[in-house]
Amino acid sequence: MLNPPTLWITINPCDLHDPIAQVFVGEQINLDDFNAILGPSKEKRAENIAADPFAAAKFFHFMIQTILQTLFGVTVSGHRVLSDHGIFGRVTAYFGVVESQARATLHLHVILWLANAPSMEEMATLLKDESFRERVRSFIRANMRAYLPGLETAQSIKKIPNEVEVAYSRPPNPKHANYEKQLCDLERRVARLKNLHTCEVRRCLIPNKREGLYVNGEHHLQVQMMISSKKMAVGGPSVCMKC
Amino acid sequence: MYEMLNTWVPALTVNVRCNNDIKLLSNSRETMNVAFYITSYQTKKQGRNFNMSAVLAKGFAYHVKRTSYNETIRDQQRLLLFRLVNTINLEQELAAPMVVSYLMGWGDTYHSHRYTSIYWSTFVGQLLRVFPYLEKRGEPPTDADKHINNRCENVGIHLHWILTLQCYFPQLLIDHGPSIRPDTNNTTRNSRGKTG
Numbered sequence: 001m002l003n004p005p006t007l008w009i010t011i012n013p014c015d016l017h018d019p020i021a022q023v024f025v026g027e028q029i030n031l032d033d034f035n036a037i038l039g040p041s042k043e044k045r046a047e048n049i050a051a052d053p054f055a056a057a058k059f060f061h062f063m064i065q066t067i068l069q070t071l072f073g074v075t076v077s078g079h080r081v082l083s084d085h086g087i088f089g090r091v092t093a094y095f096g097v098v099e100s101q102a103r104a105t106l107h108l109h110v111i112l113w114l115a116n117a118p119s120m121e122e123m124a125t126l127l128k129d130e131s132f133r134e135r136v137r138s139f140i141r142a143n144m145r146a147y148l149p150g151l152e153t154a155q156s157i158k159k160i161p162n163e164v165e166v167a168y169s170r171p172p173n174p175k176h177a178n179y180e181k182q183l184c185d186l187e188r189r190v191a192r193l194k195n196l197h198t199c200e201v202r203r204c205l206i207p208n209k210r211e212g213l214y215v216n217g218e219h220h221l222q223v224q225m226m227i228s229s230k231k232m233a234v235g236g237p238s239v240c241m242k243c
Numbered sequence: 244m245y246e247m248l249n250t251w252v253p254a255l256t257v258n259v260r261c262n263n264d265i266k267l268l269s270n271s272r273e274t275m276n277v278a279f280y281i282t283s284y285q286t287k288k289q290g291r292n293f294n295m296s297a298v299l300a301k302g303f304a305y306h307v308k309r310t311s312y313n314e315t316i317r318d319q320q321r322l323l324l325f326r327l328v329n330t331i332n333l334e335q336e337l338a339a340p341m342v343v344s345y346l347m348g349w350g351d352t353y354h355s356h357r358y359t360s361i362y363w364s365t366f367v368g369q370l371l372r373v374f375p376y377l378e379k380r381g382e383p384p385t386d387a388d389k390h391i392n393n394r395c396e397n398v399g400i401h402l403h404w405i406l407t408l409q410c411y412f413p414q415l416l417i418d419h420g421p422s423i424r425p426d427t428n429n430t431t432r433n434s435r436g437k438t439g
Contacts, residue, residue: 105338
């Protein structure tokens with residue numbers, strides 16, 4: 001008995017900029033000693049991916065498998081589901097759907113069942129209990145973020161440069177002296193670029209004769225979810241402890 | 244907090260450097276409501292249909308212009324349907340990486356468990372046999388019924404979840420039998436009335 005699912009996640013690997021995608025295309029890139037200046041250029045990368053849907057698909061499935069195994073700690077071997085400790089604790093089951101967006105990039109919507117999740121009835125009681133609420137807060141603090149210093153308002157966000165190519169990089173090296181700071185810095189740069197919603201006319205705001213502008217399908221849903229998840233957040237904004 | 248930022252998973256953001264989104268499904272019964280929300284998202288039909296009518300019109304216009312054997316109305320109607328279907332097959336837009344995923348057998352879902360079909364009608368049949376009270380809608384319950392009612396309510400909770408499951412994975416839990424429409428219910432009730 002798995003009880004209700006605990007998390008709903010969307011993952012949208014960036015096939016345009018991720019160097020791993022370029023390795024699948026056949027570019028010679030040293031991932032252990034990565035240097036963004038050595039190219040290929042942004043234009044060449046986009047060309048590579050557009051010309052090679054096999055590499056794009058291979059990249060997507062490789063990334064998702066790797067994320068499931070290394071970050072979420074869940075491996076499926078035959079009929080067995082092996083749950084190791086991952087970033088969310090132990091994941092006992094997952095179900096996800098692959099979709100393509102307008103520019104043909106694949107993304108995944110996945111529901112995760114966490115080990116020892118309370119049943120619906122237990123949850124109703126537990127949420128009234130302060131010590132359990134504190135556990136939920138610390139879980140949110142560790143795994144969900146909607147704020148970092150500098151990301152307060154549209155104005156403050158504008159001051160952080162929008163680095164289109166931020167994904168053409170590797171995660172910071174843990175052996176590096178100021179690893180923690182690099183980590184935090186990268187998180188802010190990626191969040192600023194990738195998790196900020198800007199509604200543009202025609203792209204997501206479609207002109208409508210009767211009602212003026214309205215918000216288009218999936219985008220509308222994302223914005224709604226965003227706002228509703230803000231309302232639901234138990235412990236207020238989660239702040240990066242390292243900053 | 245700025246409302247135009249969606250919630251992210253720091254570990255994903257740093258390691259994969261991509262757009263991601265997370266939502267905690269915590270508040271029990273409200274999770275049920277979210278479940279329906281997610282379901283529509285999760286089981287959303289693949290492919291883009293916004294250009295479908297244009298594709299259809301273009302394909303059909305091409306045929307009408309080029310062929311000479313559209314003498315009878317009947318032929319035209321038959322050909323119309325045939326051509327619309329052919330046009331959809333030929334010209335519907337699919338993302339190339341999605342096509343590759345299907346060709347390579349990588350599929351369009353990620354699931355940790357294997358699923359099997361549940362024959363819903365037999366399940367409902369069994370429930371009605373064990374809890375005949377479920378069929379007597381609108382009639383005042385007898386004392387015996389009240390006793391069963393309590394048991395049914397316990398079962399109801401589980402039924403609730405099975406229904407949710409069916410919403411999560413409608414493609415996996417396919418209803419192969421007759422649906423529980425009022426008319427099918429009536430026939431069951433009548434036949435049971437005779438034997439009883």
